[in-house]
Amino acid sequence: MSPAEIQQYPESFNFNLLEHVTIDEIKNLLQISNIELRTIKDFEGNITSYLCHWDFHRKLTIKIERELVSLIKNDRTISLDLSRCSSNGKYGPYNLFTITAYEPSEEISESGEWETSDQYSEFNGYNGWSDDDIYDAFEGDPENTWNVD
Numbered sequence: 001m002s003p004a005e006i007q008q009y010p011e012s013f014n015f016n017l018l019e020h021v022t023i024d025e026i027k028n029l030l031q032i033s034n035i036e037l038r039t040i041k042d043f044e045g046n047i048t049s050y051l052c053h054w055d056f057h058r059k060l061t062i063k064i065e066r067e068l069v070s071l072i073k074n075d076r077t078i079s080l081d082l083s084r085c086s087s088n089g090k091y092g093p094y095n096l097f098t099i100t101a102y103e104p105s106e107e108i109s110e111s112g113e114w115e116t117s118d119q120y121s122e123f124n125g126y127n128g129w130s131d132d133d134i135y136d137a138f139e140g141d142p143e144n145t146w147n148v149d
Contacts, residue, residue: 018082020102023072026082030097035062037069040137043144048137059094063133068101078102098130 018029027035037051040063051069053062072078079102087096129138129145138144 020079023076050137062097064099
C-alpha cells in the first residue's frame with residue numbers, strides 16, 4: 001500500500017508494513033510535523049538504544065533506534081520501513097509504529113521459493129515489540145516492555 005493510499009484514511013492506519021519510504025513521507029502519513037523523541041528505559045531504568053514519540057491524544061507511539069535517527073539527520077532521503085501493530089497499554093489501546101532501515105523483507109530460498117522472516121514468532125509481538133527488540137532492549141523478557149517512557 002502506498003503512502004498516498006493510506007493517507008486517505010490516516011486515523012485507521014490500515015496497514016501493517018510500509019516499505020521503502022522516507023522520514024518526510026512517514027511524518028506526512030502520520031500527520032506529525034515534529035517527531036519529539038524521548039529515551040526508552042528498560043525494566044531496571046537503564047537507557048536503551050531506542051527512542052520513542054508518544055502522542056497521547058491520538059493514541060500512537062513511534063519507536064526508532066537512536067543510531068538510525070543520527071543517520072536520518074544526515075540524510076533525510078534514507079529508505080525506511082514503517083511497521084504498525086495495535087497494542088494495549090496503561091491508558092488503553094494504541095498504535096505502535098516502528099521505524100527501521102529499509103531491508104527487503106523477502107528472500108529466495110535454495111529451493112527457489114519466496115521466504116518471509118517472522119519477526120514476531122517467539123513473543124507474538126508482545127505489546128507491539130518484535131522478538132529482536134525484546135531481546136535487545138528488554139533483556140529477553142517481554143514483561144519488561146511496560147516501562148516505556
